[in-house]
Amino acid sequence: MTKQKSWLLACGFVLLAQFGLAQPSFPENGVADPRHGHYAFTNATIVKDAGTTLTNATLIIKDGKITAVGTGIKVPAGAVEVDCNGKFIYPSFIDIYADYGIATPQRQAGGFNFAQQAQLNSAAKGAYGWNQAIKTDVEAYKQFVVDDAKAKPLRELGFGTVLSHVKDGIARGTGTLVTLATDKENFVILKDRASAHYSFNKGTSTQSYPGSMMGMIALLRQTYLDAQWYKTKPAAEGLNLSLQFWNDEQGLPQIFEANDKWNDLRADRIGDEFGVQYIIKGGGNEYQRIKEMKATNASFIVPIAYPQAQDVEDPNDARFVSLSDMKHWELAPTNPGAFEKAGIPFCLTTADLRDVKTFMTNLRSAFNYGLSETAALTALTKTPATILGVYNQVGSLDAGKWANFLITSGPIFSEKTNILQNWVQGNKYSVKEDGWKDNRGTYKLVINTASGPVNYTLDFKSNTSANLIGKDTITSKFYFDGRQVRINVAPERKPGENMRLSGIVNNDVWSGTGEDSVGNMFTWTATYDRPSTQKADSVRKRPAGPVGKVTYPFEPYGWDESQAPKQETILIKNATVWTNEKEGVLQNADVLIKNGKIAAVGKGLSDASARVIDGTGKHITPGIIDEHSHIAASSINEGGQSVTSEVRIADNLNPDDINIYRQLSGGVTTSHILHGSANTIGGQTQLIKLRWGANDEDLKFKGSAPFIKFALGENVKRSTSSISNSSNNVRYPDTRMGVEQVLIDAFTRAKDYAKSWDAYNSAKDKKGLTAPRRDLELDALVEILNNKRFITCHSYVQSEINTAMKVAELMGYHVNTFTHILEGYKVADKMKAHGANASTFSDWWNYKLEVQDAIPYNAAIMQRVGLNVAINSDDAEMARRLNQEAAKIVKYGGVTEEEALKMVTLNPAKMLHVEDKVGSLKTGKDGDVVLWSDHPLSIYAKPLYTIVDGTVYFDRAKDEQMQKTVDAERNRLVKKLVGEKRSGAPVQPAMPSYQYMHTCTEHGHSHGLLTIDTDDVN
Incomplete structure (x- = not known):
C-alpha cells in the first residue's frame, strides 16, 4: 500500500472516530468518502412549530440531525455558514397517507366478470386465513424502494416525510415511515412497521366474499374475534399467519381508510366494539356531519382534493346534475376548516388529488373557507408526527430531530412565497433556488451607444414585469429566470426607439448586449440601486363569497340547523279518525300527541300548549308501515x-x-x-x-325485535340467473333440494355450536379448556333457535313454502313471515298451523316464472283463512302509494276498508312485533300519525302532515315552499358553475347522479333499476 493511500485511509478513520460514526456494513467500491454535513443557517425567521417563531435566529445541523436552534447562537467552528437574511425556515411537511415507493397492486388479468365462475375460496398460497382480502402479512417496508422521480414533486410541495403502505385489501398489513431523501432505503426508513391499515375495499381480491359493505364489516368483526381466539393457540386452527400478523399489529397506530362520512362512522363503531381507536382517513365530505365526526373521538386524515366544477352551461346537461353534487362542489373547501372549528385533531394529505401540484392551491382555498394557517401547519407537521409516535424525530425544529426543513422566501402559505430548498435528513434538495435573492427593486441602467452612454432606470417588479424609465415610463416585455434576462422595449409613441436587450446577472450587476431599431449593436450594464417600493406580499385571505348551508341530510328538502324539525305537542281536531282499535272509525274526533306519544284520542280534547291543526273534512290514520x-x-x-x-x-x-x-x-x-x-x-x-x-x-x-332474511327459489339456486347461468354457478345450492339441505346443515351446525358453548359455560373448572370460537354466522342462527331473532322468508312456490315449514319444525324454529308469498292462497291453512304471517303484493304477477300462478285475490284469501296479512312494497316507488295498494284488496277480495288499512298499519306492526308501539291510534303508543286530505284509501288522498314520534317530518304546505327553495338553490349554483367555466377554470363534463332502486324481484340479486337521482319528490 502506498504512503498516500495509507494517509488517506488513516484520515478517514480519524474522521469516523471524530464524528462518532460506525462503519457501514456495505463494502466500498473505491476510496471511502466520509463527508459530514455541518451547517449553520443564520439570520433567518425560524418557525420551530406552529406556535413558536424566532426572528434573526440560527439553525445548526450536523450529520443529518439538528444540533441547535435559537437566537444568539455562535456558529460552530467548521460549520458552513448560510446567510438566510430575509428567509424563513419551517419544519418540512409530513403526509401519513401515501404509497410512495410502493408498486401499485395489480388485480389478475381480466379481473372479475359475470362470465367467470365465482371464486369461493382464497387463492393465497401458504398457511394464511380463509379470505384473501385480509392481507395482514403485507409489510410495506419490505417492498419499499426509493423513487426520486416520485419524491421530487412531493419535496417541491414541502414534504420531507411520508407514511407509505400497500393500498390493497380490507386489512392491509403495515405501513412504513420514510423520508423523501434519495439515499439508500436503509437510511430513509425511519420506522419499518409504523402503522396498521384497513379499508372497506377488498382491492385485488377476486374472492366472491365479501361483496357488500355489510359483508366487509362482518369480515372485519369476525377477524377481530378470530384473532382474540387465536391467542389461545387453539389446536383446531393450526398455524394461521393472517391472524398471527393481525395480533402482532394491534399495538401500532391503526389507520382506517373510510373515504366517506358514513363510512367514517361505520369504521369507528367497529373500533369501539373491539376497543380500538382508529385514525380515520376521510373522504372530504365530513363537514356534512361534523358533530358525528367529533363524537368519534378519532383523529382524522383529511384530503384536500375537491370535486372539479361540472359543465352545466347547457340546460339539458344541468338538469341531470343533482343538487347535492353541486352543493358539495361549493362546500368541499370548507371541510378542513370544519375540523378545526370542531376541535378535531387532523392531518392533511395529498391523497386523492388528481395532480399533487394542486395541493398548495387547494390548501389556500381552504384558508378562504375558514381554515387557519396555524392549524394547517400543525396538521402538516406536529399532528401526523404525534399520531405516529415519532414527534421525537420529526414534526418540529428541535435539537436531536432529523434535519428536515424548508427554506422559503416568505411565509410558507403566501401565494408569492417560493420554497427555495427542502432539506431532508441534512441533504439539500433545490426547489427554486433562483429565488434565493430578492432581485426586485430599481436599477441604474446604462446603454453604451456609439454617441455615448444613455441612462435609464429599470424598475424590476417580478420575473415577468418591469418598467424602463427615461423621460417617460415605458412598459417593456421582460423575462428573468434568476440567471438570464431579456428586455424588449417597444414604446408606442416613439417606435424608432425600439430596443432588444439580453444578458446575465451576477449578484447585483447585470450586463449584456443589445440592438436598437436600426440594427446598431451596443453593450449595457445595470447596477442595483434600491429595493422596490411596492408593498411586500403578505399572507392574505380572499373573501370566499356567499355559500349555501349544510343541510340534514345533505340532499334536496333537507333542513339546516335553524329549521330542524322538533318534537311538539300537537292537537289535530275535528277529523275522521281511523283508530285500528275497537273504537273503529271516529267521526269529528281529535288526536293529541305529546312527548312523542299519543296522549289521547276522542272528542273535545284540549291542551293549551299544543299546536292545533284543523282536521275538518280530513282523515287521521296511524303511520303506514312497510x-x-x-x-x-x-x-x-x-x-x-x-x-x-x-x-x-x-x-x-x-x-x-x-x-x-x-x-x-x-x-x-x-x-x-x-x-x-x-x-x-x-x-x-x-x-x-x-x-x-x-x-x-x-x-x-x-x-x-331483531329479524333476519331467508330466501327460497330461483334467486337462491340461481339456475336461471344472468350472473351464474350454466356451469359458472359453482355456489351451492343449485336446486330447491339443495336449499333444503343448506337450511338443515346450517341449523345442525348452530345446534352443535350452542352445545359447545353450553358445555364450556357450565364447566366448573375451565383450566385446560379452550373457549369455542365465536362465530357471528352461527350466533344469529342460535338466536333464531332461542326465539330471539325472527325470520322473514322470500318465497313464491307452494312446494318450497311447505318444505321450509317442515324444515323449521324439524330443526326447532318457526318462520315468522313469508314475504312475497304469491302462492300463499294454496297453502294458507298450513301457514296458519305453522304460525306464520304473510306479507304480499296486492296485484303483482307474471313478472317471472315463479309468479305465474299469482292472483290478486291472494291477500284476501289468506286473511279469510285466519292469517295476519300485510301489503308491502319491495319497491321505493310503490311505497309512496301503499294506501292505494291496500285499497286494491277492497276491490279484489271484498275486505272491509278498515281491514284493508290495517294491512299497511296494524298487521305489519304485529308481524314485526311492535304492535305495542305503532300500528294504531291508542293512548301510550308512539306518535306516528298521518293527516290525509281525503279518505285514506282514495287515489285522491295526500298526506298533509306525516308525524313520527310527535315530530312533523313532512308538511305538504312547507314542501311546496321547499320546492321553490330547491329550484332557487339549483339556479344559484348553476350560475356559479357557469361562472367558474367562463373564468377559465377547468371543468369536467356534466355527470348525472345515479341511485340503485333496490328490489327483490330480479333474479339473483336484489337490485332492480339504476335510476338518475333527480331533485323531484312528488
Missing part, C-alpha cells in the same frame, strides 16, 4: 356465500336516501329494511323510523 323495503341502505345483498347470517343491514344504513322523504310524502313512518334474496340464509334486517335528517343510528327503531 314490512318489506330496501331503501336507505348502501348495500342490500351479500351473495358471496349461501349462508351470510353474520351480515347486518344496520351496519350500512344510508340516511341520505331521498326515498325516505319521498315515502314520508306518502304517509310511511316505519320501514323494515330487508337483506336481499341471493342466498338461502341472508343477512340481519333493520327496522327504521323515517326520521328525515337523522343520522344512521337515529334512524333505527329502538327496542324493535
Whole structure:
C-alpha cells in the first residue's frame, strides 16, 4: 500500500472516530468518502412549530440531525455558514397517507366478470386465513424502494416525510415511515412497521366474499374475534399467519381508510366494539356531519382534493346534475376548516388529488373557507408526527430531530412565497433556488451607444414585469429566470426607439448586449440601486363569497340547523279518525300527541300548549308501515356465500336516501329494511323510523325485535340467473333440494355450536379448556333457535313454502313471515298451523316464472283463512302509494276498508312485533300519525302532515315552499358553475347522479333499476 493511500485511509478513520460514526456494513467500491454535513443557517425567521417563531435566529445541523436552534447562537467552528437574511425556515411537511415507493397492486388479468365462475375460496398460497382480502402479512417496508422521480414533486410541495403502505385489501398489513431523501432505503426508513391499515375495499381480491359493505364489516368483526381466539393457540386452527400478523399489529397506530362520512362512522363503531381507536382517513365530505365526526373521538386524515366544477352551461346537461353534487362542489373547501372549528385533531394529505401540484392551491382555498394557517401547519407537521409516535424525530425544529426543513422566501402559505430548498435528513434538495435573492427593486441602467452612454432606470417588479424609465415610463416585455434576462422595449409613441436587450446577472450587476431599431449593436450594464417600493406580499385571505348551508341530510328538502324539525305537542281536531282499535272509525274526533306519544284520542280534547291543526273534512290514520323495503341502505345483498347470517343491514344504513322523504310524502313512518334474496340464509334486517335528517343510528327503531332474511327459489339456486347461468354457478345450492339441505346443515351446525358453548359455560373448572370460537354466522342462527331473532322468508312456490315449514319444525324454529308469498292462497291453512304471517303484493304477477300462478285475490284469501296479512312494497316507488295498494284488496277480495288499512298499519306492526308501539291510534303508543286530505284509501288522498314520534317530518304546505327553495338553490349554483367555466377554470363534463332502486324481484340479486337521482319528490 502506498504512503498516500495509507494517509488517506488513516484520515478517514480519524474522521469516523471524530464524528462518532460506525462503519457501514456495505463494502466500498473505491476510496471511502466520509463527508459530514455541518451547517449553520443564520439570520433567518425560524418557525420551530406552529406556535413558536424566532426572528434573526440560527439553525445548526450536523450529520443529518439538528444540533441547535435559537437566537444568539455562535456558529460552530467548521460549520458552513448560510446567510438566510430575509428567509424563513419551517419544519418540512409530513403526509401519513401515501404509497410512495410502493408498486401499485395489480388485480389478475381480466379481473372479475359475470362470465367467470365465482371464486369461493382464497387463492393465497401458504398457511394464511380463509379470505384473501385480509392481507395482514403485507409489510410495506419490505417492498419499499426509493423513487426520486416520485419524491421530487412531493419535496417541491414541502414534504420531507411520508407514511407509505400497500393500498390493497380490507386489512392491509403495515405501513412504513420514510423520508423523501434519495439515499439508500436503509437510511430513509425511519420506522419499518409504523402503522396498521384497513379499508372497506377488498382491492385485488377476486374472492366472491365479501361483496357488500355489510359483508366487509362482518369480515372485519369476525377477524377481530378470530384473532382474540387465536391467542389461545387453539389446536383446531393450526398455524394461521393472517391472524398471527393481525395480533402482532394491534399495538401500532391503526389507520382506517373510510373515504366517506358514513363510512367514517361505520369504521369507528367497529373500533369501539373491539376497543380500538382508529385514525380515520376521510373522504372530504365530513363537514356534512361534523358533530358525528367529533363524537368519534378519532383523529382524522383529511384530503384536500375537491370535486372539479361540472359543465352545466347547457340546460339539458344541468338538469341531470343533482343538487347535492353541486352543493358539495361549493362546500368541499370548507371541510378542513370544519375540523378545526370542531376541535378535531387532523392531518392533511395529498391523497386523492388528481395532480399533487394542486395541493398548495387547494390548501389556500381552504384558508378562504375558514381554515387557519396555524392549524394547517400543525396538521402538516406536529399532528401526523404525534399520531405516529415519532414527534421525537420529526414534526418540529428541535435539537436531536432529523434535519428536515424548508427554506422559503416568505411565509410558507403566501401565494408569492417560493420554497427555495427542502432539506431532508441534512441533504439539500433545490426547489427554486433562483429565488434565493430578492432581485426586485430599481436599477441604474446604462446603454453604451456609439454617441455615448444613455441612462435609464429599470424598475424590476417580478420575473415577468418591469418598467424602463427615461423621460417617460415605458412598459417593456421582460423575462428573468434568476440567471438570464431579456428586455424588449417597444414604446408606442416613439417606435424608432425600439430596443432588444439580453444578458446575465451576477449578484447585483447585470450586463449584456443589445440592438436598437436600426440594427446598431451596443453593450449595457445595470447596477442595483434600491429595493422596490411596492408593498411586500403578505399572507392574505380572499373573501370566499356567499355559500349555501349544510343541510340534514345533505340532499334536496333537507333542513339546516335553524329549521330542524322538533318534537311538539300537537292537537289535530275535528277529523275522521281511523283508530285500528275497537273504537273503529271516529267521526269529528281529535288526536293529541305529546312527548312523542299519543296522549289521547276522542272528542273535545284540549291542551293549551299544543299546536292545533284543523282536521275538518280530513282523515287521521296511524303511520303506514312497510314490512318489506330496501331503501336507505348502501348495500342490500351479500351473495358471496349461501349462508351470510353474520351480515347486518344496520351496519350500512344510508340516511341520505331521498326515498325516505319521498315515502314520508306518502304517509310511511316505519320501514323494515330487508337483506336481499341471493342466498338461502341472508343477512340481519333493520327496522327504521323515517326520521328525515337523522343520522344512521337515529334512524333505527329502538327496542324493535331483531329479524333476519331467508330466501327460497330461483334467486337462491340461481339456475336461471344472468350472473351464474350454466356451469359458472359453482355456489351451492343449485336446486330447491339443495336449499333444503343448506337450511338443515346450517341449523345442525348452530345446534352443535350452542352445545359447545353450553358445555364450556357450565364447566366448573375451565383450566385446560379452550373457549369455542365465536362465530357471528352461527350466533344469529342460535338466536333464531332461542326465539330471539325472527325470520322473514322470500318465497313464491307452494312446494318450497311447505318444505321450509317442515324444515323449521324439524330443526326447532318457526318462520315468522313469508314475504312475497304469491302462492300463499294454496297453502294458507298450513301457514296458519305453522304460525306464520304473510306479507304480499296486492296485484303483482307474471313478472317471472315463479309468479305465474299469482292472483290478486291472494291477500284476501289468506286473511279469510285466519292469517295476519300485510301489503308491502319491495319497491321505493310503490311505497309512496301503499294506501292505494291496500285499497286494491277492497276491490279484489271484498275486505272491509278498515281491514284493508290495517294491512299497511296494524298487521305489519304485529308481524314485526311492535304492535305495542305503532300500528294504531291508542293512548301510550308512539306518535306516528298521518293527516290525509281525503279518505285514506282514495287515489285522491295526500298526506298533509306525516308525524313520527310527535315530530312533523313532512308538511305538504312547507314542501311546496321547499320546492321553490330547491329550484332557487339549483339556479344559484348553476350560475356559479357557469361562472367558474367562463373564468377559465377547468371543468369536467356534466355527470348525472345515479341511485340503485333496490328490489327483490330480479333474479339473483336484489337490485332492480339504476335510476338518475333527480331533485323531484312528488
